[in-house]
Amino acid sequence: MCYDIALNANLQRILKSVPLLKTAGNLDLNFDTTYHKIGMSFPQWPVIVNNNGLKVDKYTWGPVPKLLDTLEKVKRQRQMYLNARSEKVLESGTMWNAIRHQRCLIPVTGFFEYRQIPEWKNKVAYYIHSKEQEVFLIAGLWAYSNSWDVDKPERIPTFTLLTRAANPLMRQIHNGGDNAGRMPLMLPNELALQWIEKDITETDIRNIIQYEYPAEQLEYWPVNSVRKVKPDDETVIARAVYEGLPELSL
Template structure:
């Protein structure tokens, strides 16, 4: 699943990627470069929402559904909700179906995924980005969540990333683990703007959820593990050389 994101961009870059935001409010939002954030740290992230008007705001990655009704449950299970399977959005009775009208966009300049190689002890991390857009948008859903923080007892705005079945390239990179064969639901600029329109029908939503970014629209290369502490700078995405690394073909 997609737990590792990069947003090496400033506010001006996000506005360029989504011009409709230039007429929105809250354009003094502090946006700073980050070359890697892991979802399990539940960071704040800039998101585009259309909640009484299109705006850019900072939401916390990782909803806390009502079923997580104790601090212990939150600590143990919250990470399960960092991503949402797109197939569940229109499935009656699911958490994601209940908030399908609370749609948002998650800007990113890239994401990281791990490749399992037969005979290798460790998986190899890859950095993946769009070849078409400097900043792309991932479909998401937002919700107000109980913070379970004694210092901040109010409900906080949170979000989850939507994932879908992987394209041919990503099936070869994200090929191991319980959630192999998934990728973030990356949208074209036109679909991104449509995703946050408030009057979408379930048919409209289904059409967007079925979009698959072509493999040839992605750039990728191996990097050193991003699960180890390191400076938050461009060195995180520096190409790593691995002797005998099998090529990826699609």
């Protein structure tokens, strides 16, 4: 699944990538650019929603479902809701189906996944981004959740990032673990803006979640592990050299 993302871009660069956002509300939003945030830290992130018009606002990554009704449960299980399988959005009875009308977009400049190499002790981290868009958009869902980091939980806006079956390139990179063969649901601008339209049909939603971002439009390279403490700067995405690393194919 996708738990590591980057947004090395300010609001003006997001607006440049999605021109229609120039009509959005809350354009005085400030946020810290980053080369890496891990979902398990439940960071705040700029999110695009359609709430009586396009808006950009800060939401917290990681919904807190009602079944997580104690702080102990939240600590144990919240990370399971950082990502949502896009197939579940139209599956009756799921949490994601229940909030399918609460759609959002997550702007990023790149994301990270780990590749398992036969007979290698450690997986190899890769940085992946779009060749076509400096800032690209990932489909998501949002919800108001209890904030369990205070004595009396208050309701805060949160989001989950949607994933789908990986394209041929990402199947080779994200090839290990319980959730191998997944990638973020990356959308071109036209589909991204359709995703947050108020009146789209279930057929529209089905068509959008079936979109596969083309492998040839992705640029990627190995990096040092992003799960180790390091400065939040360009060294995070610097190309790393691994002797004997097998080539990927398209």
